[in-house]
Amino acid sequence: MSSQETDSESDKATPPPAKRLRHSSGANFAGNAMVPAATSDMNNTANLPPLSVSILGVEPLDDFIREIADFVHRMITTRPNMGPDARVEVEAKVGILKDKASNRRLALPVLVETILASEGFDLRFESNMSIAQHKHFNTLLNNLQQTSLESSHSSSPLEYKHLRLVDSFYASDNPRDREKIRVTREEQSGTVLEVTKKIRIGDLNIYSPKRLADWRVSFLIR
Secondary structure, X not given: OOHHHHHHHHHHHOOOOOOOOOOOOOEEEEOOEEEEOOXXXXXXHHHOOOOOOOOOOOOOOXXXXXXXXXXXXXXXXXXXXXXXXXXXXXXXXXXXXXXXXXXXXXXXXXXOOEEOOOOOOOXXXXXXXXXXXXXXXXXXXXXXXXXXXXXXXXXXXXXXXXXOEEEEEEOOOOOOOXXXXXXXXXXXXOOEEEXXXXXXXXXXXXXXXXXXXXXXXXXXXX
């Protein structure tokens, strides 16, 4: 065997030099293994400082909730004076926002629940529910009511009354007044329980593309 061949085989058998380890101020090294210095602290949550609400130290505003709150506040502060017996009512309804031209549910290029501006949309709100949907929400509310009566429930108990009422609507004596007068009677006895007129001051429509229904917040004076 020549010396040239021996040198070639010797080169093949020589292992490559070991790579240099990258050192970090936040790590300890045991042999060739890198061990995080804060491993023990990470496992012990008592040693961790509380999480900051934000990088600025203040809780971020929820634009969605803020917009609804500002709407209600604006309606209250700018409402017309309807006399001392007038009552303010904030009403939330589940339904479908439909385009008037196509008579189909509104379809917008958004991915999440969105509050719509009052201008720019020619739409109507339909709050009808199918029998199956009514049964679903009725079961849900009944279960919530039963759960609220348990001793482990953290908040106040829920109460409800199952009323059977009949509403009749009558036109106002003023031909310029489009709001109708509603007379509410008990179904069995026919006793008149309430005579009222609702005046709608404003609506806030919420489009929910990932849900089967949209919803609306309305501000009214009774």
